[in-house]
Amino acid sequence: MATAGKVIKCKAAVAWEAGKPLSMEEVEVAPPQAMEVRVKILFTSLCHTDVYFWEAKGQTPMFPRIFGHEAGGIVESVGEGVTELAPGDHVLPVFTGECKECPHCKSAESNMCDLLRINTDRGVMIGDGKSRFSIDGKPIYHFVGTSTFSEYTVMHVGCVAKINPEAPLDKVCVLSCGISTGLGASINVAKPPKGSTVAIFGLGAVGLAAAEGARIAGASRIIGVDLNASRFEEARKFGCTEFVNPKDHTKPVQQGAR
Template identity: 60%
Template structure:
């Protein structure tokens, strides 16, 4: 192929929801999206969902202006130099925790907290610490290395996953974060055993995905804990067998769980993101006899 026939990506102008300050309403703006640099891909975002992490960061983050969003499905529009696993037209999911596949964590088989493409909090690209978004020459910062609240975005190739073109993009965007986190926790991290008792604190996307994973692994009892009793019916559809609303309890919920399970659950999942609730979840587990080595 001659050099003159090689397609060179240009700057794209598109719409994006831009945050200018903590808690301030997002503004739909015309933004410029730069071409992908080496080891990056530019994606046409087809669908994106809203995660609690987006809301938390929008209300607290110190970095602005910024484009939030990290649960997305889309189509590769162009690829940067050195990218071999993607080509134009591929359907992809974005990954807010990228994987370089070579660092200590990526090769461990036990963790995906990549040392190279791990949780990004600076609002810039991993490669050159610059942004790919701008408005009239002024930088607009990234979020979680994805920024899916934009019609187009640029991500490191390790922050995306190629998927079948037959998969419905409007549904699989949830796999980018919440569903994979919950299912992964049940299947891979906890490795839930058949016939076990599971308690789940928080019945949002992550919690319901844990329930689904626990059910598929053969758990005999799956207890859901949430302060919103309206979630009961939906939770049952995902595998919850019993429901507890802490507001309806006359004693600490961990005591209630221990009474229900004759000493505590075999597996306990905290799916809220609250440090205090982590302790409660731990205290809901069955007691074990310590072994001193």
């Protein structure tokens, strides 16, 4: 593309301070360096994790910063050494990246990559310890290696997953976090035996994906637990067979299934 190797100016939602409204700013996005990819973000979702760290809970405050990690986009350019991706590829960011070489990446039981495991306190790129975002020469920090609240972002190649270009990016962007988190928790971590009973607490995006994972695994009873009963009907489509609203019971919730 004509922009390859050049700094791109684009719009981004910048968090200048903890808990303060995000500000739409023109930022400069540097070209990708070795083993990095620059992606044009077309769709991005809001995850509660973004809100949690925007409020600066449970972390070392790091501002100004560009949040966002659940998105879909198209590769604009690639850095030196990147062979598995090319400009024009449709991709999803993956905040729990994979180097594909360390013991964790080669293990079927872990995805906590030695190089790219999630680090919410790191606001720069791994390769050179610098940010690819700036405003008037001053760096803007990254978030979990993705920073998708920007029209363009730079990520390590291990934090980018290539997908079928026919997949609608406005829908599959939630695979970046909500769906993969819940589905993976059921299938890869809990691993419910066929015919088992599963309880899922919270029927938001992650909970619905966990229900779908339990259904795929063959669980016979999938009990959805949520304080919002309006979610129950939709949750049936994802495999839930029965529901518990803790507000409807005086007994402990584990005794409330019916």
